[in-house]
Structure formats: C-alpha cells, structure tokens
Amino acid sequence: MQLTNLHIDKIVIHQIFKKNTDGTEKLPKKSSNFIVFAPSAMETFKIRVIDALGSHSKAVDMVIVRQGQDDVSTAIERLNNSEGDDFIDVSYEIATKLSGAQVRKSIPGGILVVFKGRYSNPEKSFIGVMKAEIHSAYEKTENPNTNEISLKFVEEALLTPATKLYKTAGFFEKTTDNREEAVSDLNNVWHVGISDSQISQTDGKAAAQYFYSSFLGCGYPQSSAKTTREFYEATCEFLTGMDISDEERNDLHNALISYLKYENTEVVSATEFSDRYFDVDTRDQFAEHIEDKGLPLTAFTKDIEQISTRLKQRKLSFSKNVKITAPSDVFKELIDIESITENHDGESVNWTRITVKDRIVSQQ
Structure with a gap:
C-alpha cells in the first residue's frame, strides 16, 4: 500500500493480558483517554506504521471474510464514524475480541493500539490495529495517578528499535461512488493489509492465524x-x-x-x-x-x-x-x-x- 501523505489523528491504547495459568481469560484493561505523542514521537510512530504496512513492507493483502454485527470488520466501519468516547468504547470492543481470540496460554499479552488517520491525495480514511507483544511485568506500566498505562511505557513499547514483536492490520478506505450500497460487502469499502513482524522473519507466514482469522475475521484472497x-x-x-x-x-x-x-x-x-x-x-x-x-x-x-x-x-x-x-x-x-x-x-x-x-x- 502506498502510504503517501500519511496523517494520524487519534490513538487509543488498551492493555491485553495472556491467559491466566488455569486457562481462563483476563479481560483487557480499558484506557479512557487518547494517547498524545510529541511531534517527534508521532513521526517515529508513523514510520513504524509505514514499515509494517507500506509498499516496501511484507504486509499481505487479505479479504474480509466475517462481516457480522459482532465481527471486527463491522466495528472498524463504526470506528470510521466515531468520535471521542464512542471511538474509545468501540476500540475497547476490538480489544476484547483480540483477548477472546487468544485461546492458547502461550500467546503473550501486550498492548493493542487502535488508531485512525488519513492517507493519499485526495485524502481517504484508514483504521489501524497494532498489537505490540510486551513481555515485561505489567504492574510496572501503570500511571499511579490515573491507573492507566503510562505514556512513557507506551513510547518505550512502540517507538524504540528494540521492540520488534508486533502484529499490524490496516483497513484503508477505497473510493466508492455509493458507500451505502458498497457496505453490503465491506471488501468494497476497505482494502486490508496485515503483517506480523515476528512470523514474517521466521517461518514465512503472513501473520499468526489467531490474529488475522480468529480475531480480525480475514482470509487470503482466492486469486x-x-x-x-x-x-x-x-x-x-x-x-x-x-x-x-x-x-x-x-x-x-x-x-x-x-x-x-x-x-x-x-x-x-x-x-x-x-x-x-x-x-x-x-x-x-x-x-x-x-x-x-x-x-x-x-x-x-x-x-x-x-x-x-x-x-x-x-x-x-x-x-x-x-x-x-x-x-x-x-x-x-x-x-x-x-x-x-x-x-x-x-x-x-x-x-x-x-x-x-x-x-x-x-x-x-
């Protein structure tokens, strides 16, 4: 995907946990505020997005398979028209779906970054979902005043070169003549690219199946x-x-x-x-x-x-x-x-x- 003229307008981050030792799910921790990066940090984050999804990345084009009311693709469509608390609420719904898709106890926790922006000229919307797999002790990541993930930790997790284990999906808006008619199949509305920095470098797969299929409801194109x-x-x-x-x-x-x-x-x-x-x-x-x-x-x-x-x-x-x-x-x-x-x-x-x-x- 040619990510020219890239702008990121809003970022919200929720914390994801690995399964408990008895195999039960630990629900994600919800953030109540948007993350605000300094200009230099925002530029670094944009580079990370381009490295994961841009034209020189190993991101793979996929199609949206599941498009029901409770699926992530429908939540993405809702996010595109959400602002403020509504955006945060819908992004947390996506975080809970990721948590539910992580059925194996070996899958690590981390943070889920949901962000919205614009690209191309003329501008079109895009929604990004990025999971950074953080292995550090989570009790050290909270801001003692707000009980939320500290901005310092977020910056260290997302922006330092040492953090390489992350999975990313981008939903890029297509140009459509009649959007109301197009949404009958969300593949007419969104172009989807998915990458997995860890798996792309090891056994050659496009992304972990739990991430692209169980979580995002996407699959490989038939062609x-x-x-x-x-x-x-x-x-x-x-x-x-x-x-x-x-x-x-x-x-x-x-x-x-x-x-x-x-x-x-x-x-x-x-x-x-x-x-x-x-x-x-x-x-x-x-x-x-x-x-x-x-x-x-x-x-x-x-x-x-x-x-x-x-x-x-x-x-x-x-x-x-x-x-x-x-x-x-x-x-x-x-x-x-x-x-x-x-x-x-x-x-x-x-x-x-x-x-x-x-x-x-x-x-x-």
Missing part, C-alpha cells in the same frame, strides 16, 4: 494462484527483454525459480525480488513493467499451484529448434551458459556455449 502465475510470467518476460548477457539472464531465471519454489515464505513481493537482484535503474523499469501488467508491487500470498510444473523444469530454446531441458535444481548446479560474440576468425556472432558438468549416458 493467489493466478496472481503468482502472472507475476512469474511477467518477470520471465522482463528478463527476456533485458539487455544483459546470457549468463546474467540465466542467473536471474534461476533466482526467480528459487524465489518462488524453494524459499521458506508464503508471500511474494515484486519489490523484494527487485531490490535483491536488480540495480537501481532496473528496479524502476521492473516496477513500471509489473504495474503495467496490473500486478501489485507489494506482497501477496504465494500459491504456485498453476506454475508448479514450469518451476520443476528449466528449458532453453534456440532459434534452430535446439532445446535443453533439465530439472530446475539440476540446471542451476550443472549447467553453465556463456555468450560468444566473436568466432575464431574474428567475425561477429551471437552464439551460446553450454557446459554440462556431467557425462553423457545415452544418445538417440
């Missing part, structure tokens, strides 16, 4: 396989058109297959692939190419079902109907490619030297 296939085809087309040597092109094709087939991640990001394998100028060209194909630059759920056969094999085709085919992993390890631009007589040619690091076992 993930189609989007993954279109990304693969668009990237192959881009690599074919690049003005580079055959060796470089082969390395990039191997990198693309490894990225989609072997990496332990459940998301695909054109921006991440580009940053990893292209120089700065090429990244801009690739981004333009991907956008021209109608594909996202931000992360989406990986599903290689429609290209699994193509990822198993690498194939080289030459103009005179010569073809070389091998399993992708074997191709990467045993086949070297070199461009030949001049023959033994000094004449300009466009040949390719193939080295197969193996012996011939049969011929036909």
Whole structure:
C-alpha cells in the first residue's frame, strides 16, 4: 500500500493480558483517554506504521471474510464514524475480541493500539490495529495517578528499535461512488493489509492465524494462484527483454525459480525480488513493467499451484529448434551458459556455449 501523505489523528491504547495459568481469560484493561505523542514521537510512530504496512513492507493483502454485527470488520466501519468516547468504547470492543481470540496460554499479552488517520491525495480514511507483544511485568506500566498505562511505557513499547514483536492490520478506505450500497460487502469499502513482524522473519507466514482469522475475521484472497502465475510470467518476460548477457539472464531465471519454489515464505513481493537482484535503474523499469501488467508491487500470498510444473523444469530454446531441458535444481548446479560474440576468425556472432558438468549416458 502506498502510504503517501500519511496523517494520524487519534490513538487509543488498551492493555491485553495472556491467559491466566488455569486457562481462563483476563479481560483487557480499558484506557479512557487518547494517547498524545510529541511531534517527534508521532513521526517515529508513523514510520513504524509505514514499515509494517507500506509498499516496501511484507504486509499481505487479505479479504474480509466475517462481516457480522459482532465481527471486527463491522466495528472498524463504526470506528470510521466515531468520535471521542464512542471511538474509545468501540476500540475497547476490538480489544476484547483480540483477548477472546487468544485461546492458547502461550500467546503473550501486550498492548493493542487502535488508531485512525488519513492517507493519499485526495485524502481517504484508514483504521489501524497494532498489537505490540510486551513481555515485561505489567504492574510496572501503570500511571499511579490515573491507573492507566503510562505514556512513557507506551513510547518505550512502540517507538524504540528494540521492540520488534508486533502484529499490524490496516483497513484503508477505497473510493466508492455509493458507500451505502458498497457496505453490503465491506471488501468494497476497505482494502486490508496485515503483517506480523515476528512470523514474517521466521517461518514465512503472513501473520499468526489467531490474529488475522480468529480475531480480525480475514482470509487470503482466492486469486493467489493466478496472481503468482502472472507475476512469474511477467518477470520471465522482463528478463527476456533485458539487455544483459546470457549468463546474467540465466542467473536471474534461476533466482526467480528459487524465489518462488524453494524459499521458506508464503508471500511474494515484486519489490523484494527487485531490490535483491536488480540495480537501481532496473528496479524502476521492473516496477513500471509489473504495474503495467496490473500486478501489485507489494506482497501477496504465494500459491504456485498453476506454475508448479514450469518451476520443476528449466528449458532453453534456440532459434534452430535446439532445446535443453533439465530439472530446475539440476540446471542451476550443472549447467553453465556463456555468450560468444566473436568466432575464431574474428567475425561477429551471437552464439551460446553450454557446459554440462556431467557425462553423457545415452544418445538417440
């Protein structure tokens, strides 16, 4: 999501607790006031939001599955039109739903940050929900005068670089011609992005299931396989058109297959692939190419079902109907490619030297 012209207008924070030792739920502690950050702290918080949900993040687009009166998505819609105490009350309803979704005793407590702001130009609304998993002793976090979470603790929990365990969801308002008609399906009203800083860095999932499904009522889009296939085809087309040597092109094709087939991640990001394998100028060209194909630059759920056969094999085709085919992993390890631009007589040619690091076992 391109979070340009980002402004955050209100922030409220409630405290979430892990299950009691006997497995019973400990209700969240409700805040009665909005959090007011100093300008420098607010800028830091905005950076944290952009890092979690922006175009260079690993946030995954999801769809709203549950849209009943008691679901979080409906509470988000209510928040969009709430002010003052009403906003705090609805945000606390969301906190209680998170607490109820944390059914395992191993899930840590923390703080739930619910915030509303504006983005883009012309401006549109967005609602953010962020859980920071804090492992410190909670009795030390209260303001002795108000019995609420102290601002100092909130700033330390949210704004210091050491705090990395947080889950974030953003509900970004879409432009709609008729909102009253659109709310029959909240996916027509809100674009949803969800990230989990902890899980994205370990076992590759987009977010903990209790957070995106049990709590938020969201799920993966049904078109993930189609989007993954279109990304693969668009990237192959881009690599074919690049003005580079055959060796470089082969390395990039191997990198693309490894990225989609072997990496332990459940998301695909054109921006991440580009940053990893292209120089700065090429990244801009690739981004333009991907956008021209109608594909996202931000992360989406990986599903290689429609290209699994193509990822198993690498194939080289030459103009005179010569073809070389091998399993992708074997191709990467045993086949070297070199461009030949001049023959033994000094004449300009466009040949390719193939080295197969193996012996011939049969011929036909």
